[in-house]
Amino acid sequence: MTPFKQEDALLQNIDDNDEEIIYVSKSEIKRDAEALKKLGVELTQLSKNELAKIPLDEDMIYAIELAQKIKKEGYRRQIQYIGKLLRNRNIEPISQALDKLKNRHNQQNALFHKLEQLRDDLIESGNAEPIMALYPLADRQQLRQLARTAKKERDDNKPPKSARQIFQYLKTLTENE
Template sequence: MTRQPDEWLDDVPDNQDEEDEEIIWVSKSEIKRDAEELKRLGNEMVDLGKNSLDKLPLDEELRAAIELAQKIKKEGRRRQIQLIGKLLRNRDVEPIRQALDKLKNRHNQQVALFHKLEQLRDRLIEQGDEAMPEVLALYPDADRQQLRSMIRNAQKEKAGNKPPKSARQIFQYLRELAEA
């Protein structure tokens, strides 16, 4: 007995149609883009130093793979980063991304602070006592006498075309005040 095409549908369970509707199809290109993104994330982690890596939520296997990639050069490193990307596919990468963003942001904040301190130091050297109230407003604990002495020395060094030893001391002092 030969079955008609309409009879074939009777063999398919009713819930099979529902399961087909629930499957979300992902294109091959999207899968490749996701894999590339995970490799970039892995590469960022490989470029970090040991102290920064300690601040990321990494399991032992992933940490070991990253440390190995840091030791390898050229083609082996590229393959190791691919492996790290593959390991990341099986993990929740959101906590890692958040920790990396936090590290980058802290670095950007530190760079901005250094630029601000450099500008303040330059104003102190150029303007002398006129810029002193700005420093004392920002850092009330600053030693006015010590700062004036460093400013005078920096101005003498600048006038005599000598190395800016006192300017570096002023920057260091301002940095200590900012960190305190």
């Protein structure tokens, strides 16, 4: 083989390899790194109990706990370090576990809004039937008495003590189900 043919063969081989290389722009790399840092920030905002529910190794847990203790510039650098650690890991299980935690929080908020609406309807109308339909074990007499007291407190511009008691009672009913 002549030197020119060897060079042509090498160039042909390089051209074949170029097709396999996937070009990633610098901007895309930066966006990915920024997304990992945001994930790191979300992880640092979790409590110890919530962190225990997320599949993390010892290094990540240590880095996150350290970031929770640090303030200002050191915190920013620690978040960058957490992002760097996340680049070398499969983040899919981590983000799924984080989404489950967020969803449970959203479900709890939705339940509280529902209970607040039930309480407000009870105070306005004095009708305990919708609550009795949802929670058959509820004490109708206690609900009506609390509703009357709450309405009187609201009309007299007093603190809503009875309204809070209704909410707590409804909350205990949902927990007992």
